[in-house]
Amino acid sequence: MILAASSCWRYDLVLDDASPARAGCRDVANRMRFAYADPPYPGQARRHYKMPEVDHRKLLQQLCTFDAWALSTSSPALKDLLPLCPPRTRIAAWVKPFAFFKPKVWPAYAWEPVLYFGARWSRYRKTPMDWVLAKPKGMTPAERATLTCKGAKPPEFAAWLFELLGLTKADEFHDLFPGTGAVTKAWEQWRTRENPASTM
Numbered sequence: 001m002i003l004a005a006s007s008c009w010r011y012d013l014v015l016d017d018a019s020p021a022r023a024g025c026r027d028v029a030n031r032m033r034f035a036y037a038d039p040p041y042p043g044q045a046r047r048h049y050k051m052p053e054v055d056h057r058k059l060l061q062q063l064c065t066f067d068a069w070a071l072s073t074s075s076p077a078l079k080d081l082l083p084l085c086p087p088r089t090r091i092a093a094w095v096k097p098f099a100f101f102k103p104k105v106w107p108a109y110a111w112e113p114v115l116y117f118g119a120r121w122s123r124y125r126k127t128p129m130d131w132v133l134a135k136p137k138g139m140t141p142a143e144r145a146t147l148t149c150k151g152a153k154p155p156e157f158a159a160w161l162f163e164l165l166g167l168t169k170a171d172e173f174h175d176l177f178p179g180t181g182a183v184t185k186a187w188e189q190w191r192t193r194e195n196p197a198s199t200m
Contacts, residue, residue, distance in 0.1 A: 031172065032172070033067045033174070034066060034069065034070075034173055035063055035070075035174040035175075036161065036183060037071045037176040037177055038175075039059060039177045040054055041077055042054075042076075043077075056084065057084055060081075062176070064117075069118065070116040070164070070165060071115045072094070074109075075111065078113055081115065085115060089115055090130065091113050091130075092113070093113060094111060094132055096133075098135060099136075119166050125166065128160070128163040130164070132157060134156035134160070137153075137154055152180045153183055154182075158186035158187065159190055162187065169191035
């Protein structure tokens with residue numbers, strides 16, 4: 001089945017004074033299906049992972065079957081990916097305080113875009129920023145020795161991502177490229193924390 005970009009929709013949640021969240025309940029009735037994809041970036045699959053290139057057109061069609069989604073990618077890939085995205089897709093940024101410097105690469109690549117669509121909005125939550133500052137994994141020899149998958153995202157990135165999309169503990173989270181499982185693990189920790197976002 002081929003899904004057109006228009007098959008995506010925005011999933012907004014506005015709470016009124018009589019809502020369960022405003023009444024102090026921990027669960028929110030409006031459950032959301034959210035997908036996150038962190039595939040090998042375009043042109044990098046064979047080089048870094050020895051695997052075939054990911055068909056990002058088909059991947060975006062799959063993402064559009066969810067209520068909301070986010071896709072990590074590289075800044076050089078934006079010119080090719082944005083035309084494939086539905087209207088109202090936004091670009092957020094993961095900014096790295098430290099990055100690897102390579103010969104003849106000027107300036108250094110020190111941020112990665114996150115395309116996202118369908119964020120839940122609520123007047124009762126603090127508005128998140130569209131960028132996060134977080135140190136990548138694998139910056140030290142000790143971290144690289146235990147890193148099983150190149151490009152793994154740090155916990156700070158994952159927590160920001162959940163806030164960016166307005167997730168609550170009642171939502172479904174689907175990690176389409178789990179890799180080390182770090183983001184899924186962060187989701188389980190985030191949704192069971194002392195003050196989960198579902199309290200609004």
